[in-house]
Amino acid sequence: MSDQTNPMRDAIHGAIAENPVILFMKGTPEAPACGFSARTVAILNALDKPFAAVNVLPDPQIRQELSALSGWPTIPQLFVDGELVGGCDIVSEMYESGELHELLGADGPAGQDEPVQEGTAEPAPLTIENRL
Amino acid sequence: MSATPQELKQRIEAGIPGAQAEVSGDGHHFNAVVTAAAFEGLSRIAQHRLVYEVFGSELGDRIHALSIQTRYR
Numbered sequence: 722m723s724d725q726t727n728p729m730r731d732a733i734h735g736a737i738a739e740n741p742v743i744l745f746m747k748g749t750p751e752a753p754a755c756g757f758s759a760r761t762v763a764i765l766n767a768l769d770k771p772f773a774a775v776n777v778l779p780d781p782q783i784r785q786e787l788s789a790l791s792g793w794p795t796i797p798q799l800f801v802d803g804e805l806v807g808g809c810d811i812v813s814e815m816y817e818s819g820e821l822h823e824l825l826g827a828d829g830p831a832g833q834d835e836p837v838q839e840g841t842a843e844p845a846p847l848t849i850e851n852r853l
Numbered sequence: 854m855s856a857t858p859q860e861l862k863q864r865i866e867a868g869i870p871g872a873q874a875e876v877s878g879d880g881h882h883f884n885a886v887v888t889a890a891a892f893e894g895l896s897r898i899a900q901h902r903l904v905y906e907v908f909g910s911e912l913g914d915r916i917h918a919l920s921i922q923t924r925y926r
Binding site: 757792793794795805806807808809810811814815 | 897898901902905909910912913918919920921922
């Protein structure tokens with residue numbers, strides 16, 4: 722299974738590698754399609770950090786491959802510096818404890834010098850879809 | 854057949870040794886507070902995975918959404 726060519730998985734992997742903060746969600750940051758995604762976006766916006774967002778709804782394969790790759794069954798999924806941070810529950814807990822701020826603030830050249838600008842931009846979904 | 858908080862509670866407690874779960878929910882969206890010594894030393898991701906693994910592919914399907922908070926003693 723993992724030795725077969727899998728363009729979708731490669732595209733997801735690439736998006737995670739290229740974007741220091743990337744959220745896979747239902748809907749878009751402007752129009753989240755699920756309460757959990759909406760809450761996660763609100764938290765990221767509250768931290769005022771730029772992030773890339775991928776809408777998993779247009780193609781069910783995005784979600785399948787994402788979960789296969791991350792080993793995480795639910796959406797949203799937040800990745801920072803290539804690592805899965807968690808879904809809405811974990812992001813919420815980490816926000817409340819201040820850990821998320823620390824993670825996004827400290828561990829990043831992330832954010833400042835990246836092409837992804839201003840939290841509300843959504844280049845990643847286009848990037849992924851355009852590759853397929 | 855829709856899931857019940859009681860069913861989720863029993864399955865979490867059976868699936869994670871020593872776990873105690875408090876589950877609320879409406880049959881589709883659930884919230885589980887799970888306390889287990891087994892969580893100690895694990896990352897949040899790993900703790901939540903233990904709970905997710907109890908339900909496997911039922912998540913997102915029969916169990917539409919499961920919100921989780923984990924604790925250890």
